[in-house]
Amino acid sequence: MSIRKLPSGKWLFEYYPNGRDGKRVRKQFTTKGEAVSYEQYMEEQAKSKPWLGEKEDRRKLSELIDLWYKLHGCSLNDKKGRLGKLNIICSGLGDPIAASLTAKDWAHYRDQRLQGAIDNGYSTSLETRKVSTGTINCEHAxxxxxxxxxxxxxxxSLPNPLENIREFDQPEREMAWLxxxxxTRLLTACAKHxxxxxxxxxxxxxxxxxxxxxxAKLKASQLSPYKITFINTKGKKNRTVPITEPLYQELIAREGKAFQPCYKQFYRVTRLAGIELPEGQMTHVLRHTFASHFMMNGGNIIVLQRILGHSDIRITMRYAHFAPDHLDDAIHLNPxxxxSGDKVAA
Structure with a gap:
């Protein structure tokens, strides 16, 4: 709907109930107030008579995904990975009309994914591969x-078809630390092998x-006396962490040279050091180790949140139980x- 003033001085109301290719409604008014009142009247008519309102949304899910990528997804750090996952979901659902997608459709899709019965149009190994409930939850999100x-x-403008569907409950993952x-064994293995x-x-x-x-992507510009400023982080916020003088001098001595890729070497030296880690926690064990020892040595949980760069304190609270006095009141205040038999030793 639009209202504009004509050269004659009158006000023109113009409306295409079924889009630009449909019938046009035009009406002239002496004053702008009359035109606005008529516009409000037509809006009410459209609500009570759906055939006068917007055209039915017949866009396919793939069209919405492409539009989302163009308007927002292209700005994500993992934009290509995210788009690839969404295309897999779209293919598994059969690329339906988005407006027709229901909670029932999603429930059956995820069941087929768990059974490995989804044909995504990729290689045979991917077509029949079963996925975990954690993967389903990620796809849902x-x-x-x-x-x-x-x-x-x-x-x-329609409701989100996945809005009221609950994700699968997930047990808390094992969080390994050294x-x-x-x-000592790890650093020795790194030096030797x-x-x-x-x-x-x-x-x-x-x-x-x-x-x-x-x-691994550290640059000389991120170093200042006894501090490192981490940029391009997962949380998209820079953070600065103090370091010791000897460590700072070692980093400065590199003269800004980029580190050589050595992720696979880390996997090898952990095995040589006799360290077994849970699946999916290879290099991340170093971050867990820092946080765990920080709390065991009496660190403050809020300070730890800032050091790690967590936007939500609930994520940092995973390390709270490492604090020396964590939940000690359970000993002193239990019934x-x-x-006499349960007195705490002085």
């Missing part, structure tokens, strides 16, 4: 975010709690604490 973002951008003895760069990356990770990629 990715597709739900597409509808939510398009709604925020004014490109989607003991002092394991740290790796190289100086591998050893230095490991030491910086253990000293700052930084992610492997944050350290048996005052009985």
């Amino acid at each position: 990715f597709l739900r975010a597409v509808f939510n973002e398009l709604k925020r951008l004014g490109e989607w 003991t002092p003895d394991q740290i 790796g190289n100086d760069e591998l050893t230095l990356i490991v030491r910086v990770c253990l000293s700052t709690g930084a992610r492997w990629n944050e350290v 048996l604490a005052k009985t």
Whole structure:
């Protein structure tokens, strides 16, 4: 709907109930107020008579995904990976009309994914591969975010079909960390079977709690006396962490040279050091180790949040139980604490 003033001085109301290719409604008024009142009247008519309102949305899910990528997804760090995952989901759902997608459709899709019965149009190994409930939850979050973002951008007016569907409950994952003895063995193995760069990356990770990629891509401009400023982080916020003078001097001595890729070497030296890690926690164990020892040595959880760069304190709270006095009140304040048999030693 639009209202504009004509050269004659009158006001023109113009409306295309079924889009530019449909019938046009035009009406002239003496005053702008009359034209605005008529516009409000037509809006009410459209609500009570759907055939006068917007055309039915017949866009396919793939069209919405492409639109989302163009307007928002292209700005993500992992834009290509995210788009690839969304295309897999779209293919598995059969690329339906987006407006017709229901909770029932999603429930059956995820069941087929868990059974390995989805043909995504890729290689045979991928077509029949079963996935975990964690993968399903990620796919759920990715597709739900597409509808939510398009709604925020004014490109989607219908309800989000995944809005009220609950994700699968997930048990808390094992969070491995290294003991002092394991740290010594790891650094020894790095020095003997790796190289100086591998050893230095490991030491910086253990000293700052930084992610492997944050350290591996370190540049000279990120160094200042006894501090490192990490940029292009997962949380998209820069953070500065203090380091010791000897470590700073070692990094400065590199004269800004880029680290050589040595991720695979880290995998090898952990095996040589006799360290077994849970699946999916290879280099991230260094970050867990920093956080765990920080709390065991009496560190403050808020300070740890800032060092690690967590935007949500709930993520950092995973390390709270490492604090020396964590939940000690359970000993002193339980109902048996005052009985003779359960007195706490002074």
